[in-house]
Amino acid sequence: MDQYVIGVIVSNVSGVLSRVSGMFTRRGFNIDCLTVGETESSGFSRITVAFRGDDEIKERIVQQLQKLHDVREVEVLNRNETVIRELLLIKVRNKAETRQDIMTAVEIFRSKIVDYSPNALVCELTGETSKINAFIELLKPYGIMEMCRTGIVAIERGDNCLKTVK
Amino acid sequence: MLISGAKIVVETLIEQGCDTVFGYPGGQVIKLFDELYLCRDRINHILTAHEQGASHAADGYARATGKVGVVIATSGPGATNLVTGIATAYLDSVPMVAITGNVPCSLIGRDSFQEVDIVGVTMPITKHNFIVKNISELADTLRMAFKIAKSGRPGPVLVDIPKDIQVAQCEFEPKNQPVIPAPIPFAPDDKLEKAAELINAAERPYIYFGGGIISGKASGELIALAEKINAPMGCSLMGLSAVPSDHPLFLGMQGMHGHFASSIAEDESDLIIALGARFSDRATGNKNRFAQNFKIIHIDIDGAELHKNISADLGIKGDIKDAVARLAELAEAKSHTEWQQRIAELRNEEKLRTEKALQASYQKSCENCSNSCGRNGLSAEQKLRPYDIIDIISAHAGDSVVATDVGQHQMWAAQRYPLKKPRTFLTSGGLGTMGFGMGAAIGAAIATGKHTVLFTGDGSFGMNLNELATAVSQNVPLVIVIMNNGVLGMVRQWQTLFFDKHYSNTTLARQTDFVKLADAFGAKSSRVFSKDELETAAAEAFAYNGTYVIDCAVDCDEFVLPMLPPGGSIDDIITDIK
Numbered sequence: 121m122d123q124y125v126i127g128v129i130v131s132n133v134s135g136v137l138s139r140v141s142g143m144f145t146r147r148g149f150n151i152d153c154l155t156v157g158e159t160e161s162s163g164f165s166r167i168t169v170a171f172r173g174d175d176e177i178k179e180r181i182v183q184q185l186q187k188l189h190d191v192r193e194v195e196v197l198n199r200n201e202t203v204i205r206e207l208l209l210i211k212v213r214n215k216a217e218t219r220q221d222i223m224t225a226v227e228i229f230r231s232k233i234v235d236y237s238p239n240a241l242v243c244e245l246t247g248e249t250s251k252i253n254a255f256i257e258l259l260k261p262y263g264i265m266e267m268c269r270t271g272i273v274a275i276e277r278g279d280n281c282l283k284t285v286k
Numbered sequence: 287m288l289i290s291g292a293k294i295v296v297e298t299l300i301e302q303g304c305d306t307v308f309g310y311p312g313g314q315v316i317k318l319f320d321e322l323y324l325c326r327d328r329i330n331h332i333l334t335a336h337e338q339g340a341s342h343a344a345d346g347y348a349r350a351t352g353k354v355g356v357v358i359a360t361s362g363p364g365a366t367n368l369v370t371g372i373a374t375a376y377l378d379s380v381p382m383v384a385i386t387g388n389v390p391c392s393l394i395g396r397d398s399f400q401e402v403d404i405v406g407v408t409m410p411i412t413k414h415n416f417i418v419k420n421i422s423e424l425a426d427t428l429r430m431a432f433k434i435a436k437s438g439r440p441g442p443v444l445v446d447i448p449k450d451i452q453v454a455q456c457e458f459e460p461k462n463q464p465v466i467p468a469p470i471p472f473a474p475d476d477k478l479e480k481a482a483e484l485i486n487a488a489e490r491p492y493i494y495f496g497g498g499i500i501s502g503k504a505s506g507e508l509i510a511l512a513e514k515i516n517a518p519m520g521c522s523l524m525g526l527s528a529v530p531s532d533h534p535l536f537l538g539m540q541g542m543h544g545h546f547a548s549s550i551a552e553d554e555s556d557l558i559i560a561l562g563a564r565f566s567d568r569a570t571g572n573k574n575r576f577a578q579n580f581k582i583i584h585i586d587i588d589g590a591e592l593h594k595n596i597s598a599d600l601g602i603k604g605d606i607k608d609a610v611a612r613l614a615e616l617a618e619a620k621s622h623t624e625w626q627q628r629i630a631e632l633r634n635e636e637k638l639r640t641e642k643a644l645q646a647s648y649q650k651s652c653e654n655c656s657n658s659c660g661r662n663g664l665s666a667e668q669k670l671r672p673y674d675i676i677d678i679i680s681a682h683a684g685d686s687v688v689a690t691d692v693g694q695h696q697m698w699a700a701q702r703y704p705l706k707k708p709r710t711f712l713t714s715g716g717l718g719t720m721g722f723g724m725g726a727a728i729g730a731a732i733a734t735g736k737h738t739v740l741f742t743g744d745g746s747f748g749m750n751l752n753e754l755a756t757a758v759s760q761n762v763p764l765v766i767v768i769m770n771n772g773v774l775g776m777v778r779q780w781q782t783l784f785f786d787k788h789y790s791n792t793t794l795a796r797q798t799d800f801v802k803l804a805d806a807f808g809a810k811s812s813r814v815f816s817k818d819e820l821e822t823a824a825a826e827a828f829a830y831n832g833t834y835v836i837d838c839a840v841d842c843d844e845f846v847l848p849m850l851p852p853g854g855s856i857d858d859i860i861t862d863i864k
Contacts, residue, residue, distance in 0.1 A: 134417075139409060146410045176593060183590035189414035189434060 121172040123152065125204060125274050127282045128167040128185060129159065129193035136190045140167055143188060149173075149181055153271030164192065166282070168273050193282055201277050207270040208245045208252045213263035214238065222262055229255050240265055291421050292317040292452040295385065296325050298428040303464045304356050306330045306347065306732060308340040312360020313400060314387030317452040332732060332760060334725065335752040337364050341371020342725025342750070343732070345380050349712045350687050350730035352501070354381045354435050361388045362400030365446075366407065370719055372442045373411040377716025378524060379497060381440035383431045384408075390450035391419055405446050413441035419448065421456040429465050437468040439588040440501055470587060473604025473612070481583045481600055482616035484557055488581075490625045491517040492555035494540065494569075497524030497715070498562015498586060500708045502606035505529060508561060511614040516622045517559070518629050520548035522569045523700055525562075527711040531704045537629070541569040542850050543697040546639060546861060547632035549848070553579065553856040554628065560584045562606045565595040566716070567852075575855035585609050639861045643847055646862070647671050668816040672769060675820065675838050676702040679739060679767055682824040686765075687712065687730045688739045691723035691746030694775040697846040699741045721749030724766075728753060731762040737828060738763065744770040744794065754807040757833040764834070765827045766809075768800060771840040779845050782863070793842075804835040811835035 130136045137156055144151055151171040159166045171181070178196060185194045212222060214237065226233055226243055229251070235242035245255050249272060256267065276282070289297070295318055299307065309331060311319045322331045334340040337359040344355030355375075359368050365386040375382045389398040405417045414434050416427050424447070431443040485491060499508050499521075505528050512519050512535045519529060520540035529536050538545035540552050552558065558580050563569070565584075570576040577596055584591075584598035585606060592601030602609065648666040672695070680703055688703055689712040690696040696713055705711050712730055714722040723742045731738035747768050757764050774792040781789055804811035810830055812823040820838060827834035849860045 135405065135409075138406070142409055176597070180590070180594060183592075183594075187413075187588070187590055 121174065123170055123172050124178050125197045125199065125202065125272065126169045126171075126181065126185070127193075127195050127197055127274060128169065128191060129282055130165050130167055131190045131192060132158075132163050132165045133190060136165065137167075139188055139190060140185070143184055144169075144181075147180070147184055149177065155271040155273055157273070168271070170272055195282050197274050197276060201280070202274050203277060204248055204272050204274045205246055206249055206252050206272045208255065208267065209234075209242060209269075210245070210256065210259060210267040211240050211242050211265040212259050213265060214241045215262075218262045222259065225255070225258050229258075231255065287458055288455045289458050290317065290321070290452065291424050291447065291454050291456065292321040294421075294424050294456065294458050295428065295447065295452070296321040296329060297458060297460060298425050299356060300325070300328055301460050301464065302354070302429065302432045304329065304354070306332060307356040307358055308332045308334060308343040308347070308729065309358030310334060310337045310340055310360070310364060312364045312387065314361040314389060314449045315358060315364075315452070317449065318358065318385075318387065318447075331358075332728075332756070334728075334756045336750070337367035338371055338721065339725040339728070339750055339753040339756060341368045341384065342374065342719075342722050343729035343756075344382055344384075345371060345375045345722075346689060346712050346726030346729030347733045348375070348380050348382055348729075349726070350709055350733045352709065354383055354432055355729065356383050356385065358385045359387075360400065361386060361404070362402045364400075365402055365404035369407060369411070370717075370721075371725070372408055372444065374714050374717045374719045374722055375442040376411045376413070378714065379440050379501060380442065381435040382442035383428075383435055384442060384444040386444065386446045387452065388417070388446050388448045391448045392450070394448065404444065408444045411442070412444050415444035415446070417446040417448070418451050421451050421454040424451060424456065425458060429461070433465040433467065438470060439498075470605040471603065473585065473602045473609040477600065477602045478609065478612050478616060481559075481585075481602065481613055484581060484583055484600065485515060485559065485613070485617045488557035489622065490555045490628075491515055491557045491559060491622070492552050492580075493517050493519040493559045493561065494521065494552060494563055495519065495525045495528060495561040496522040496563025498606050499525060499528040502562055502587065503708075504562070504607040504610050505708050507607055507610040507614060509533065511610050511617065514614055515617050515620045516626060518548075518551050520544065520552055522563050522566065523713060523715040526700055526713075527705040527708050530706050537633070539700055542571065542852070543701065543846050543848065545701065546636040546848050546859070547629065549850065549856055549859065550632050551629055555580050558582045560598070561610060562586060564591045567595070570596065571850045572853055572855040575857070639848075643862050644671060644673065647841070647844065664816050668818065670815065670817060670820060670838055670840065672698040672840060672844055673702050674817055675767060675769060675840070676741070678817065678820050678824055679741075679765070680704055682828045683737065683739050683765070685710065686737045686739050687734055688741065689713070689723050689727035689730055690740070691742040692718045692720045693743045693746055694779065694844070694846050695741045695743045695746075695769040697776075698769070720746040723747075724750045724753040724757070727764055727766070728757055728760070728762050731764050732760065736763065737765060740764060740766045742766065742768055743775060744768055744772065744796070744798075744800075745774045747800075748796075748798075751803070754804065754809055754833065754835075758808040761832055763831050765824075766833065766835045768835065768837045769840045770800065770837050771842040771844065772796075773842040775842065775844070776846070778842065779849075782843075782845075783849075783851070783860070800835060800837040809833040809835055811837065813837040813839070815839045
């Protein structure tokens, strides 16, 4: 099954995230991740949803999103024409015998160490989902203590925009 | 002019053309009810026995008139008692505005007395809902609620108003007209042309319509299309009353308990033209089998319905009235002689099967009946079969609005009652809410000011019979026909067919005397066993300008037929039960 990424512009009002996420639950659509944040206009937020499914499910999701009163704009993003990023914060054990290997991985992945303590290292990494997954796999043998990732945000290349006001 | 939030609510309701509201007072709407008292000569409040009854009454009022129904309840339990009514309206696309009080903003989120997050609770069963925390937004929020409720595919909207907002003062500018619904998109030309091509090429077209024809006021256009292409029409439960029952091209409801000819014709057709209907599982049965033999054109105002339950060959989003009118222009006139011959055969077969089932039922002994219906002494001709009850009542009822509850009686009424014009058959189709009928019938009777008929069962009636108090106190002209078989008949029918006659909790064994009960509530009543008795009671009931309960004895083993088993298909149709 393909993964689809949908950009959704919503009114920035109380409860809007519940309405959108509730719709997915209620209609039985499974999602990989959902992120929400501010946009260039103060009255609007942007939600990015990623899910796996076929063309029919994608169409149903778009239609159901468009029915929500607070939803202003819905667009299925073409992956080839879209910049997709995710942020990872990961805490691994800081041991003398593995420290150098971790540093090498951090350097090659263009990650950053953002906290250093006697027993733990916190690395930060931004990238596409596949790169994040590869980095996590690489760090597993060194002892992952804790990790969190933001889920993806996505924006189209070029001058195509998901307009907040039409 | 500086006025209170409560007054803003009442003034905005009046501004939106609302002359009747249904509700129940309580601590967090006491200020709102004070304003209703002060404005009682401009807006009529109907007090019910329970908030659920009020929500169904607002729904019935909306279904009978096409206007937005309004219901008011207090916070907490008042608000949660509306939930079933709101969900009923949501599933059947009925325009409704529900107004609830809530605790003052400063107490929200603290589990205060009678506090509930009704916006959270009703999010999945409303088109949209609001909580107003700023009085300056109150009037526009209410206007938006009306706009959303009646725009596009209609539905319920809830506005939650904390008590301090009702008390606070704010400037109010009345508008000189109600909000106008959002413009409806029209179906694109190229798609309608494609649809016309499919229709022109079809040899056995079948029109399947739903409630969208009624809310879209498209009955005339639908009939014109059907007559031009000479196609038979069938409908979903929600589509009933859109077309006169005696229209020569109308085969009746299709689906699980649809007419034999209607369901078979649908299956034998080569093109389904679905108009304002949504292919519910009760209408289609097994979806894989359903779409086997025919192509489907699906036209609906709600784009999310296209390809949701059934993959249509051509899905068209647009205003149904406009789309059907343009389609009728584009389509070629046809006679479809062979197809109409086949339809005539099917109608004939349906008639024979119905007659056979009827005779079997007249001959049947009632000895095993758990209900002491007292019919054993009657001659076969005098026994009351469900269809006889419908026939006798309809002969007296004229053009009355008919409401139903949910169960066997609902299906018998749907199959048999001769309907003449739109908005005269009010039934809970999507949610299947037992207890819907009393409130809905009261709302319709108040809206039309005329006799309204309620068909109910002893099970459904038991759920909200407290609203008899409302009917009597409002002196509502209501004829309540209880098909009393002493059992929860629809579930019993399933138990007979699919659960080895394990009648688990469907035999009521109640000793309720509905005549005494009606008397206690101040309504007139009679209990009838035979056709003659029902004739007498019906004449009396329709001559009486008030609420009249007719308690009809019905055999507990009467079945709703035909039946397509749940998840089954047309191949499994059951037309008689040994």
